[in-house]
Amino acid sequence: MSRIGLSDSMVSISAQPAVIALVGRCLWFLLVTLALTLPGQAQDWIRTGTGLGVEKVRLAVPDFKPGTSDPKNTDLLQEFNSVLWNDLDNAGIFDMVSKSFYPLDVPGAPPEVHFEAWNVLPPNASMLVFGNLAAAGANVTVQGWLFDVKNVSSPQVLGKQYQDAATKDAVRVIAHKFADEIIFRLGGGIPGIAESRIYFVSDRSGHKELWGMDYDGSNQRQITHLGSISISPRVSPDGSRLAFSSLEKNGWEIRMYSFDLSRLVTFPAFSGTNLSPSWSPDGTKLAFSSSRGGEPNIYIMDAAGANLRRLTSDKGPDVSPSWNRKTGAQLAFVSGRTGLPQIYTMETDGTNQQRLTDQGYAVSPSWSPNGQFLTFSWFRKYGPGAPGANDIYLMDIASKQWVQLTHDGGRNDFPSWSPDGRHIVFQSSRTGSEQIWMMLADGSKAQQLTFGGRNTQPNWSWK
Amino acid sequence: MAAGTEIFFEHSHLGRPLAWSVALHVGFACFVVLWAVILPGSRGSDWGAGGGGDAIGVSLVSTVPLPASQTPTPNVLANESKGLSKSEPKIEEKEPEAIPIPDTDTKNKKKPALSASKKPAPQPEPESNEVPFGQGGPVSGPYGTFSAAGAKGGFGFTGGGGDFGTRYAWYVQVVQRKVSENWLKYEVDPRIAQANRVYITFAITRDGRPTSVEVEQSSGVPSLDNSAVRAIQRIDTFGPLPPDYPGNKVAVEFWFDYKR
Numbered sequence: 046m047s048r049i050g051l052s053d054s055m056v057s058i059s060a061q062p063a064v065i066a067l068v069g070r071c072l073w074f075l076l077v078t079l080a081l082t083l084p085g086q087a088q089d090w091i092r093t094g095t096g097l098g099v100e101k102v103r104l105a106v107p108d109f110k111p112g113t114s115d116p117k118n119t120d121l122l123q124e125f126n127s128v129l130w131n132d133l134d135n136a137g138i139f140d141m142v143s144k145s146f147y148p149l150d151v152p153g154a155p156p157e158v159h160f161e162a163w164n165v166l167p168p169n170a171s172m173l174v175f176g177n178l179a180a181a182g183a184n185v186t187v188q189g190w191l192f193d194v195k196n197v198s199s200p201q202v203l204g205k206q207y208q209d210a211a212t213k214d215a216v217r218v219i220a221h222k223f224a225d226e227i228i229f230r231l232g233g234g235i236p237g238i239a240e241s242r243i244y245f246v247s248d249r250s251g252h253k254e255l256w257g258m259d260y261d262g263s264n265q266r267q268i269t270h271l272g273s274i275s276i277s278p279r280v281s282p283d284g285s286r287l288a289f290s291s292l293e294k295n296g297w298e299i300r301m302y303s304f305d306l307s308r309l310v311t312f313p314a315f316s317g318t319n320l321s322p323s324w325s326p327d328g329t330k331l332a333f334s335s336s337r338g339g340e341p342n343i344y345i346m347d348a349a350g351a352n353l354r355r356l357t358s359d360k361g362p363d364v365s366p367s368w369n370r371k372t373g374a375q376l377a378f379v380s381g382r383t384g385l386p387q388i389y390t391m392e393t394d395g396t397n398q399q400r401l402t403d404q405g406y407a408v409s410p411s412w413s414p415n416g417q418f419l420t421f422s423w424f425r426k427y428g429p430g431a432p433g434a435n436d437i438y439l440m441d442i443a444s445k446q447w448v449q450l451t452h453d454g455g456r457n458d459f460p461s462w463s464p465d466g467r468h469i470v471f472q473s474s475r476t477g478s479e480q481i482w483m484m485l486a487d488g489s490k491a492q493q494l495t496f497g498g499r500n501t502q503p504n505w506s507w508k
Numbered sequence: 509m510a511a512g513t514e515i516f517f518e519h520s521h522l523g524r525p526l527a528w529s530v531a532l533h534v535g536f537a538c539f540v541v542l543w544a545v546i547l548p549g550s551r552g553s554d555w556g557a558g559g560g561g562d563a564i565g566v567s568l569v570s571t572v573p574l575p576a577s578q579t580p581t582p583n584v585l586a587n588e589s590k591g592l593s594k595s596e597p598k599i600e601e602k603e604p605e606a607i608p609i610p611d612t613d614t615k616n617k618k619k620p621a622l623s624a625s626k627k628p629a630p631q632p633e634p635e636s637n638e639v640p641f642g643q644g645g646p647v648s649g650p651y652g653t654f655s656a657a658g659a660k661g662g663f664g665f666t667g668g669g670g671d672f673g674t675r676y677a678w679y680v681q682v683v684q685r686k687v688s689e690n691w692l693k694y695e696v697d698p699r700i701a702q703a704n705r706v707y708i709t710f711a712i713t714r715d716g717r718p719t720s721v722e723v724e725q726s727s728g729v730p731s732l733d734n735s736a737v738r739a740i741q742r743i744d745t746f747g748p749l750p751p752d753y754p755g756n757k758v759a760v761e762f763w764f765d766y767k768r
Contacts (some may be wrong), residue, residue, distance in 0.1 A: 067528045071535075102681070116721050123570075172678070193678045201680050231678065233686040234716050234747030235573055415573075444694075460670055467574050 066341045087303075101140040104233050105163060105170035105194075106130055110153035112179025112186070116448045121185060121216045122178050128217050131261060132224030132239040133174070135492075137485045138232045142170050151342045154175040155190060155201070163194040171195050172202070174227060178216070185211040202230060218265070228465075235465045241468055243480055244268070244278040244287060245481045249498025255302070256288055256354060258462070260483070260505070262494035267271075269302060269309075277321045281328050281348070282507045288322040288331060298351075298425075299333055301412065313350035317341075317500045324348075326373045326507075332356075332366040334378075334394075336418075343378050345393065356395035363389075365409055370462075371416025371508075377407050388421055391443065401445060406435070409459050413486075420450070420486075422458040422471075437471050439486065450488035461505045462486075470494070470503040573689060672758055676750050683712070683746050687762060690742045695735035696766060703729045703766045708736050712758045716745035724761065736764045 108126045108502050111118040122483025134141050148162040152175045163170050176189035191203035205223060211214040221239035228237030247256045249268060253274045258265040267276050268287065271360065275291040287302040299319050300313045317337035324331060329348055334341045335380075338355065341362040346353045357363040369375040374393055379386045383400075388407045391398040401407075412419055423438045434458045440447040453455045455475030462469060467469040472484045479499045483490035544712035673680050696703075710718045721740045723733050740762070749758065 063525070064528075067525075067532070071532055196674070196677045199675045230747060231682060232747075233573065233682050233743075234745035465573065485574060 069260050069310055074178050076080070092344075098294075101138065102214070103142055103169060103171045104139040104231075104397050105142040105147060105168050105172065106132060106133055106174045107151040107294045109175065109187070109189070110151065110177045112153070112177040112188070113181055115180040117180040117211055118178060120215065121180055121211065123456075124180055124189070124213045125220045125326075126452065126466065128220035128261075129174070129224055132221060132237070133227065135235060135261065135468075135483075135490075136224070136228045136232065137490065138228065142168050143322075151175065155187070155192070155204075157339075158192060158200070160200070162192050162198050166402050172231065180211045183211055184207060184215060187216070187223070190479075193497050221259075232465075236508070237462050237467050238505075239310065241464055241508065242280070242284075243481070243483075243494070243503050244280055244506070245472075245495070245500050245503040246276050246278065247495070247500045249500075255287065256500075258494070260468075262481075265495070277502055278504050279324055280461065280504060280506050281324050282326055283328055284506055284508065286348075290320045290322065290333075299331070315353070318481070321365045323368050323376075325368050326370045331375055332368060334362075334364040334366065336362075343395075343434055344374065356391070356393070357398075361462070367410045367412050369414075369416055370414050377410040377419055379410065385427060388419065388440075401440060401442070407438075408435075411461050411469075413462050417443065419458040420462065420469055420485075422460060437488075439488075447461075448488075450484065450486075451491070452488075453491075457468050457482075458503045461503050461506050464508050466506075470505050471505060472501045518599055528647075573686075586752055621631040672753070672755075676753065679747070679750060683760065686743055686746055691734060691739035691764065692768070693768075695731060695738065696728065700712075700729055700732065700766065701768045703727045703732050703763050705763045706733050706736050706762070708740060709761045710751065710760055710762070712746055712760060714749050714756055716747045716749060718743055718746070718760075719757075727764075727766070728764075732764070732766050739764075 060302045094100045097306075107128060107436075109122060109129075111122060121289045128140075128174045133139055146167040146169075148168070149160070149298040150157075150162075152157070152158040152173075154177065158173065158175070159438075162168070163173050171194065173192045173194045175188065175192070176187065178185060178187045185208070187207045189203070189205050189207075190201065192200040193202055194200060203226060203315050205226060207219040209219055209221065218240075224239045225237035228239070229235070234477045243260055244255060244256050244257045246253050247265075247267075248254075250419075252272050253276060254267055254270045254271065255275050256265055256267050256280045269289075269291075271291055273292050275289050275385065278287055278289045280287050285303065285305055287304065288299055290304070291298050291300045293314070295314065296316075297320055298314045299312060299322050301310050302308070303310045314504045315335055315337050317335050318341065319333055319335045319337070322331050330345055330355075332343060332345050333346055335344050336342075338359070340359050341364050342359065343363050343366050344353055345356060356376070357378070357380070361380055363378055365379040365381045369377070375390055376393060377388060377390045377507075380389050381387075385406050387397050388401045388410050390401060399421070403424065405423055407421055407423040407428040410419050410421040419440045419442055421438060421440070423435065424435045426433060434454070435458050436452065437450045437457045437460045438447050439450055440504040450469070451471075451473070453475055455473050456469055457475075460469045468483055469486050470481060470483045472479050474480075479501050480493055480505045481495045481500045482491050482493050704727040705725070705727075706723065707725040708719040708721060709724045712718055719736055720738050723737060726733050749755075
């Protein structure tokens with residue numbers, strides 16, 4: 046009994062600190078809950094655009110008709126029609142009306158257009174692209190029109206005529222030009238990308254060499270034949286030269302290839318490991334990373350290789366510079382000064398170095414043409430056994446808000462912006478081997494561009 | 509013996525901690541459920557630029573020059589007011605004891621008001637002193653509107669060369685789309701839920717650049733006015749004016765309705 050009494054009093058005496066401890070634990074639970082459920086960084090998928098509800102242009106693109114009875118027309122038309130459709134579809138600004146909704150009689154010239162067939166359901170188009178292709182001997186003439194079918198009184202927006210040799214390549218170029226013209230008119234003054242090129246690294250010849258292709262993956266051609274390892278191609282803003290880094294006998298050096306001369310041009314060699322050149326938007330300077338002073342740091346030099354200047358100091362490796370294409374006054378780069386690589390920006394004199402990413406493993410920044418966004422490859426939860434892998438992210442530099450663009454597995458790396466700021470090309474291993482992929486800048490419509498060998502490090506041309 | 513076994517018999521020590529534990533667990537579960545159920549609205553609005561419906565648009569990519577996909581727009585004609593073109597005399601329909609003929613008269617009074625609103629002249633100067641501030645549905649004619657998941661915007665075109673909007677409706681739509689893409693609603697003070705309309709006027713030069721951007725009629729919310737002005741200033745070009753348009757520039761009046 047006395048033991049019970051003792052134990053009772055033990056309970057009552059120790060109850061008060063126990064109660065306090067329990068209340069404290071309760072508060073701690075509440076705090077943890079609040080911290081976990083408060084909204085953090087705005088991370089989300091973008092499948093749609095800005096949510097402002099403005100309609101996309103509903104564009105109908107029936108097949109062009111043959112203008113003459115030349116038998117070459119059939120092949121040329123097939124090429125032209127498919128290239129034109131793909132260019133307009135890839136532009137990302139049109140709502141393409143499916144061909145199964147088109148009326149049976151398709152116009153080939155303005156008098157043949159029946160507006161009432163196009164501007165109501167089922168096609169319900171707001172714009173119509175039509176025309177004809179006429180091969181005559183060795184030449185082909187293409188006439189194309191862009192009509193606003195909702196405006197019957199004055200429908201014509203564009204009327205163009207092109208003439209070239211009657212070959213598939215020439216007809217492909219005409220289709221690209223016409224598509225670019227339509228995109229320029231209806232897309233608010235931003236030129237289309239149908240004639241732009243993508244440069245990348247491919248090992249399908251046995252060595253890692255530089256290759257170039259059209260933006261849609263056609264015309265893939267080898268550029269360098271060095272027999273060594275050549276990586277990080279960066280084309281100049283005027284498209285005349287390609288800077289890259291190549292493994293020479295003394296280490297990694299920056300090399301320059303001239304498209305005008307179709308060969309390498311001399312470029313000074315620096316000591317150490319020199320990698321990832323990046324052009325300034327006026328084409329006069331190159332930024333790159335060099336370990337000639339010990340640790341890799343960012344350097345700037347003229348496009349001819351003179352006036353070398355160091356920008357970053359020795360604390361941690363600084364690599365992968367990317368120039369601000371709008372102002373030419375800032376650089377984004379990757380720095381390992383805190384341990385894992387993170388993205389930083391700085392002015393072109395090396396001052397005002399700001400950190401943009403807060404965790405994980407972030408590499409390969411690419412600055413958007415309008416100067417507002419960075420896209421880069423990020424592995425947010427980096428570490429042994431961590432879920433996920435490298436994905437492409439888009440970050441607004443002013444507000445540091447970011448959005449994840451790729452989710453579908455594989456390692457996604459080396460993003461590069463298109464000149465219209467609407468597309469991103471990147472490398473992805475989601476099919477098992479590294480290949481080049483292209484997607485819209487909101488993460489949708491990803492399509493594979495290369496299929497053979499291993500293809501990496503794409504770089505989009507400036508126009 | 510009985511006393512000895514009581515030392516190890518800790519039955520009484522478990523009662524109170526067990527009760528506390530159960531109470532805390534239940535309380536925590538209720539808290540989580542309440543947090544999830546009662547407060548989704550506030551969380552939803554933090555995600556992006558007040559996106560409505562299925563468009564979880566993160567505001568930061570508003571300036572990626574991709575158009576948004578279509579979201580269902582609210583019926584802009586649901587507003588009862590007739591538009592700013594002509595202020596309506598107050599129609600007092602309190603004549604129930606009169607002959608039904610006066611009702612048809614009021615209907616006729618409404619029709620001329622609507623057709624008068626089709627004038628392409630600049631509309632922000634109504635004839636009477638009374639300005640139906642903040643109201644105003646879409647005006648027909650060379651004017652356009654767009655809806656923005658609750659926020660609306662629209663504009664009118666004036667300029668030499670006649671009726672720009674009917675001849676070049678496609679260019680008008682390009683302008684409409686581009687301004688809506690570049691309007692960052694997160695620049696507006698987040699405490700504002702709804703605001704009056706702000707009118708911005710600017711001119712588009714021959715090469716498509718917007719110039720002389722001015723606030724013509726303020727909404728009363730400075731951050732909204734600034735965000736509207738910046739939306740237009742952010743734009744480099746709308747694309748060159750149509751080549752067969754004779755004028756040198758086009759004046760545009762653009763209105764923004766903000767609703768979070």
